[in-house]
Structure formats: C-alpha cells, structure tokens
Amino acid sequence: MDQFIDQLSLSFEDTFSPTQYIAYILLCAGLLFLLAVVYRRFGQSISNRAQLSKVLMIVGLTTFIIISIVKSSLALSLGLVGALSIVRFRTAIKEPEELGYFFMAIAIGLGMGANQLFPTLIGFIILMLIVIIQHKGGDSSITQNILVDMPCEADQRAVVIKNITDAISANTRQLDVKRIKHGENNIAINYLVKVKSFDNLNSINEKLVAIHSKVDVTFIDNSL
Known part of the structure; x- marks a missing residue:
C-alpha cells in the first residue's frame, strides 16, 4: 500500500x-x-x-x-x-x-x-x-488571393457567381471561396486559389473580363 x-x-x-x-x-x-x-x-x-x-x-x-x-x-x-x-x-x-x-x-x-x-x-x-x-x-505551385468585384443586377447574382467560379476553377489546382459580399449593383467575391503558373492567372483575368468588361480583379500573393 x-x-x-x-x-x-x-x-x-x-x-x-x-x-x-x-x-x-x-x-x-x-x-x-x-x-x-x-x-x-x-x-x-x-x-x-x-x-x-x-x-x-x-x-x-x-x-x-x-x-x-x-x-x-x-x-x-x-x-x-x-x-x-x-x-x-x-x-x-x-x-x-x-x-x-x-x-x-x-x-x-x-x-x-x-x-x-x-x-x-x-x-x-x-x-x-x-x-x-x-x-x-512534385510540381511547384502559386497561392493567390483573388478579389473579384463585378457589376451585377440582383436577379442575376446566382448566374454571375457561377460564371465567375467556373472561369476561375478551370485554371486552378485548388479553389476556396473565402467571402461573398452583395452590393446594390455589384457583387464582390474573395477566392483563395492555388495555380500551377502565372499563365493561369492571366487566363483567369481574361475569362473574367470576357464575362464583364468592367470587372475589377485584384491578385494578392499568399505564399507566406
């Protein structure tokens, strides 16, 4: 004991x-x-x-x-x-x-x-x-924050979100939606993506401009 x-x-x-x-x-x-x-x-x-x-x-x-x-x-x-x-x-x-x-x-x-x-x-x-x-x-990759601000009518939000997401996902290895903000005449979406090269970023920008010429696209490095 x-x-x-x-x-x-x-x-x-x-x-x-x-x-x-x-x-x-x-x-x-x-x-x-x-x-x-x-x-x-x-x-x-x-x-x-x-x-x-x-x-x-x-x-x-x-x-x-x-x-x-x-x-x-x-x-x-x-x-x-x-x-x-x-x-x-x-x-x-x-x-x-x-x-x-x-x-x-x-x-x-x-x-x-x-x-x-x-x-x-x-x-x-x-x-x-x-x-x-x-x-x-393995293959090297680039991680980026993509901020998309696009003019959008209220009744077209669902279609615009889908078009934007499809345009980005087609050129990324991984995609994560971080934030969606609805404005009166616009929509702002923040994506965190992983791409293979900067060529993919150029392709994303071109496809977004094709959706709407007045789109505002911002790429922010997130490698750290």
Whole structure:
C-alpha cells in the first residue's frame, strides 16, 4: 500500500533538474522553429501557412510542458486523460497536411518532454528529409488571393457567381471561396486559389473580363 501511494506522489525533488529542463525546452523550441520553417517553405496547404506555423510552435511547447510534468506522477497522468476527454476543437482541420504537421509538433514535444533526445532528433531529421524530397519531386505551385468585384443586377447574382467560379476553377489546382459580399449593383467575391503558373492567372483575368468588361480583379500573393 505504501509503495502504491509513493507511485502516486510527485517526485520532482529527486528527479527535476532546472538546467536539464531549460536545455531540453530550448532544444524543443529549436526543432519546432525548424519545423515551422519547413512548413512555410515546403507546405502545400492553401491556408495561411505563416499563421499556422506559429500555432505549431505553441502546440509543441505545450505538449513538452505537459509531458515533463506528468511523466513523474501516475496521478497526474490519469488526471491528464480525464482533462483531455473534455477538450473539444471548435475549428475543424480541413487539410490532411495540416494534421500531419500538428502530429509532428506533438511528437517533438512528447519526445523532448520525455527526455528522448536522440530518437526525437533522428525521427525529426528523417521526417524533414521526406518532406523536402516529396516537395522537390512534385510540381511547384502559386497561392493567390483573388478579389473579384463585378457589376451585377440582383436577379442575376446566382448566374454571375457561377460564371465567375467556373472561369476561375478551370485554371486552378485548388479553389476556396473565402467571402461573398452583395452590393446594390455589384457583387464582390474573395477566392483563395492555388495555380500551377502565372499563365493561369492571366487566363483567369481574361475569362473574367470576357464575362464583364468592367470587372475589377485584384491578385494578392499568399505564399507566406
């Protein structure tokens, strides 16, 4: 019975080393920073990669802190299971690539929090090499925000939206409608698209002008 109680108690006094903790959390932050750089440079996600890369570092470091705390106590480990059972994500992850990078960040936090330096480093290096090799072997793409403002009568909105979307989607590899705003005599749509080359952007502009000569088209770079 006494042995079981001892297992439930904290043991930071015997095992915790401030110097080692600081060294490992700095190493963890360094690996997460490299992961964020790789994601921004080689990621294919159509979402804002700069914003998500910041979240990766927060997730990884939070995982590190949690694991470094609960690893020395069975009671805290059981409490963590209960706490995580009530967590709910309000925003769904839309792209599998984003989920993969989140798992990488969590794995780094788990490994470094458990003081598994070499397995974490080896796994991280192999994963980054795989990501870079896959990127080099694939086609490069351009991510753009397209803002379209076109004159439109109220009874023609549905037809105009379809024509605009068809003209853009025919020249893109991936398309996401971000915002649609209806004006009194116009319609404004914001698309986030991924195209193979700048020639596709020229084709999109020409097709939109063909729909209406007074269309206003704005291309905004979203590569970061």
